[in-house]
Amino acid sequence: MVDLSINCGGIKSPNPFWLASAPPTNSAYQNCKAFELGWGGVVWKTLSHPIMNVASRLGGFDYSGQKLAGLNNIELTTDRSLEINLKEIKETKKLWPDRAIIVSLMVESKRETWHDFVKKAIDTGADGLELNYGCPHGMSERGMGAAVGQVPEYCQMITEWVTEVSTIPVLVKLTPNVTNIQIPARAAQTAKAQGVSLINTINSIVGIDLDTLRIMPNITGKGGHGGFAGPAVKPIALHMVSQVATDPEFHLAISGIGGISTWKDTLEFILLGASSVQVCTAVMHHGFRIVQDMTDGLTNWMISKGYNNLDQLRGKSLTGIDSFGNLNLLYKAVARIDQSKCIHCNLCYIACEDGAHQCIELTPEDGHNKTVIREVDCVGCNLCSIVCPVPECISMVRMDDGSQEKTWNDLVQDFKEESRELTWENLAEFQKKNGIVIH
Amino acid sequence: MKNIVSKLTLEQYEKNFQELHPPLSYGSAKAESSRCLYCYDSPCMKACPTHIDISEFIKKISTDNLLGSAKTILKSNWVALTCAKACPVAVLCEGACVLNEKGDKPIEIGRLQRYVIDNYFSLGMPALFSKKPSNGKKVAIIGSGPSGLSCGAELALLGYNVTIFEQSETPGGLNTWGIAPYKMRKQDALNEVELVKNFGVNIKTGVGVGTDIPFNELYKNFDAVFLGIGLGESHALSVNGEELPGVISALDFIEQVKTEDWSSVPVGKRVAIIGAGNTSIDAATEAKRLGAEEVIVIYRRSSQDMSAYNFEFNLAKKDGIIFHFLTAPEKIVGKKFVEGIECIRMEPGKPDSKGKRSVLPVPGTEFIIPVDMVIKAIGQEAQNDFISTIPDVKFVGRKIQINSDTYQTGNPKVFAGGDCINGGKEVVNAAYDGKMAAYGIDKFLGK
């Protein structure tokens, strides 16, 4: 049996799939429907002070015919009253005792006001709090959201105001719009939070209407930067999660967010250290129903690989992350084309020729071009195998026998010990000795 | 004719002749263009006889650069709309699409090309090409089919003064008068004629060379002459009863259909088509669409030997056309009009040197198929009578002999292209020939 249940900083849920604080978690109606379809938890749409939204608040980023590779928004926190939200949270929690309900909060920077919000949120019976220091637009102009998340001292101070009164776990939601995400994460830890959620949205302008020359989305001629989310941000989010997870000074739970739409994405976040994941854009695109594939896709994968709980997987890929200086310079790989699979699109050729190292040749054969790798010149960069549209047609084959290893750091050390300078000539000597050809 | 099909309603005709490949919407064109891999040195481009840079024009659709896309297409092919709608893409560009090898559906290149050209025409054909200044030289083109039009367009851009002589009152050649209406309508071809006229090409319609004016007049007054005359009359069956009312040649029948005045085209209830080439299929499916109850294709060889494309054969089968293979017509029977066709069974003999098997009649197997109409579709004659009046132009069988680089005939001032040099291929071949002949003429006159 596979057990998908998780515990994220003390917040438990029957599976790792949570809805991120956003339009899908606006109301009791939506959250109940989500639970019915199988979501393990929801982070309620951020409660805050009175606000008003504008019409036209979303912008889609399409790529190559694919809708919503990314989603840009200038939506603010909830535009429904605090009272209604609190009432609905309470009712929902009663109906769904086994699911996680986390209340997201964004409050003006006054200690008493925070205390007030925290107490009211706890009174609903919610399982946890999430402090939204992330919204990059609108609220930050009013000194909240990213305006807090970008200043570690504020982040710590406000989190302390919360943790000093909270009786339930507190997650701090981090903004990615910083130079080093580890710093605000550490601030949350110092302030005794139980975990961090990341990432919130990335500052963005999604595009310009080439007829009106106005940025999108557009409100009677004007627009502003928004927050970017969706599949396009996933690699950035994965990196930031790994940065926090590999920080030796950090040891809180992580809720991973950013571009998650499938069980595969979920696994990647978990493998880099997340305990739960949160989803927004994918649900805004396709609805709550996506959780069904996420759940059984994840279960099936775990069965096929012999895992029975998520603890066995959490952070498992972190050990493979290292700095460039520790990567083996003597690993040699070259591209191999399986001619029986080649469809003769010649995309590998033009990519290598114009965009890399000119080591693929086009040889006319049977009325089409045969693509042939000149292995001696191949630097093993992967480009051809990445652009090839046919699965398993181009593979990268290891050429060294694995008996030797030398990292950049080793090399620098060697040079130091031999009292040699790190010059191009000395490097060339090393390369020559090891059969490394540079073009 | 006895047993003429009663008229259908206008809506019914329109429905029967509706397009086989409807236009793509903006969204579907974008989606389809995004599916294209943008191959480098792409096989589809090589498979296109006019070598349109297909991945380039498709890329431009995906970026909403539709005018740029039109230019990419047109610079290789001046009858790109006809080709988009009527080319046998399954054996050309789409057949070569690398996605086939991948096991995916090939890109719908024909429909994408149509999308671009439809858009270009709907914008009123904004100028995309600049003409070289006039060089004072005059070229006469005989025939306004695709070969003549391409040759004319290309020469006009090169700075020549071009006049096309067309015997028909309506220009366009078989693009106007031959291609099945469910592929393209007459107006499509006429729009392409307009495009060429816009380059300053002068088209004189209703002027048959050799009939209305002597060839010599052109020969004397012009610096070069291009023959884009296509083929001639349909071959005769040479059987008894061929003169009976109700017997018609495929081309005459198809031409009537192409007037798009469908209710005035007489069709029998039961129709026999003799021959199994692409023209036969067209005649058969068109007869069916006009309301014929039973349409039978009679072919003396086996199904493997027929020259019709597979997709055309499938279309006919889908239309409920009946095929009698290894069956040869012996005579057309009937007193005052066609009442039936007497056939004999054939059996395959030994293959000849080219692998085509001869067929021999099986004595005693004669039988009569009752029909009201017989359409002859066993190929077209060459215009050899006319061609033989032109000094030094040689032909072998149905093909005028040319230099394959310059398209020059045995007479240095006379060039030729299209069906009259290849014995009858596709529009796209004629389009390429016309363009290449223009370069040949330019080389000849430019020296």
Ligand SMILES: Cc1cc2nc3c(=O)[nH]c(=O)nc-3n(C[C@H](O)[C@H](O)[C@H](O)COP(=O)(O)OP(=O)(O)OC[C@H]3O[C@@H](n4cnc5c(N)ncnc54)[C@H](O)[C@@H]3O)c2cc1C
């Ligand atoms: C029924 C039918 C259906 C076809 N369907 C398709 C199809 O779906 N797709 C495809 O790609 N191809 C198709 N083809 C083939 C295609 O139409 C031809 O290959 C193409 O039109 C040849 O072009 P051309 O310029 O050589 O000749 P044509 O198109 O035949 O044009 C020749 C022109 O020259 C004129 N002419 C001839 N002699 C003289 C003269 N002495 N003086 C003045 N004018 C003259 C004629 O009136 C005619 O307008 C079809 C052909 C037929 C018969």
Ligand SMILES: Cc1cc2nc3c(=O)[nH]c(=O)nc-3n(C[C@H](O)[C@H](O)[C@H](O)COP(=O)(O)O)c2cc1C
């Ligand atoms: C329209 C919209 C509104 C959002 N509102 C909030 C919000 O009120 N509070 C919050 O913490 N995050 C908010 N977010 C950010 C999401 O919770 C999430 O962090 C982000 O969208 C990244 O996840 P995704 O790639 O799955 O969309 C919002 C996102 C969108 C698209």
